[in-house]
Amino acid sequence: MTESDQIHIIAAIVEHKPGVLYRVSNMFRRRGFNIESITVGPTEEDGLARMTLTVKGDEYLVEQVVKQLRKLIDVVKVSRLLSGETVVREMALIKIRTVDAKARTDVVNYVEIFRGRIVDVAHESMTAEITGTPDKIDAFIELMRPFGILEDARTGITALSRGLKSVKVEA
Numbered sequence: 001m002t003e004s005d006q007i008h009i010i011a012a013i014v015e016h017k018p019g020v021l022y023r024v025s026n027m028f029r030r031r032g033f034n035i036e037s038i039t040v041g042p043t044e045e046d047g048l049a050r051m052t053l054t055v056k057g058d059e060y061l062v063e064q065v066v067k068q069l070r071k072l073i074d075v076v077k078v079s080r081l082l083s084g085e086t087v088v089r090e091m092a093l094i095k096i097r098t099v100d101a102k103a104r105t106d107v108v109n110y111v112e113i114f115r116g117r118i119v120d121v122a123h124e125s126m127t128a129e130i131t132g133t134p135d136k137i138d139a140f141i142e143l144m145r146p147f148g149i150l151e152d153a154r155t156g157i158t159a160l161s162r163g164l165k166s167v168k169v170e171a
Contacts, residue, residue: 009081016049037156097148
């Protein structure tokens with residue numbers, strides 16, 4: 001993987017109000033940056049949300065993204081999360097074609113191996129829920145391709161720093 005193909009994780013604490021996601025994504029559009037994934041949700045502090053963004057690029061690009069995010073009025077704090085110091089998870093729902101009993105049994109066994117769950121069963125399909133690192137989800141999807149993937153949905157990366165280090169607004 002070249003430096004320009006490296007995935008970087010950025011955590012931002014933002015005001016939890018209408019229009020913030022638009023302003024953040026518009027900044028990316030104006031600057032010609034691409035968002036690989038984005039997750040947003042309220043934090044433990046009222047009125048604030050946490051955005052976890054992933055971008056692909058070199059050090060210069062990620063530094064520019066961080067600088068531009070810090071300039072936005074609704075952004076309270078921005079931090080880069082370093083791969084070795086971060087817990088990273090993603091969740092995926094994958095609908096898999098299961099045309100016979102053998103396929104259903106095989107899919108159930110693979111889901112168990114990946115510590116996932118079957119969350120829906122239909123006559124000729126099953127939907128699996130897999131949580132883990134993006135590499136784990138990619139591996140599961142590749143394993144399911146021969147059965148036939150009917151549909152999939154991924155949440156995008158969410159991440160927290162390991163240990164006591166955190167992306168919080170100091171009181």
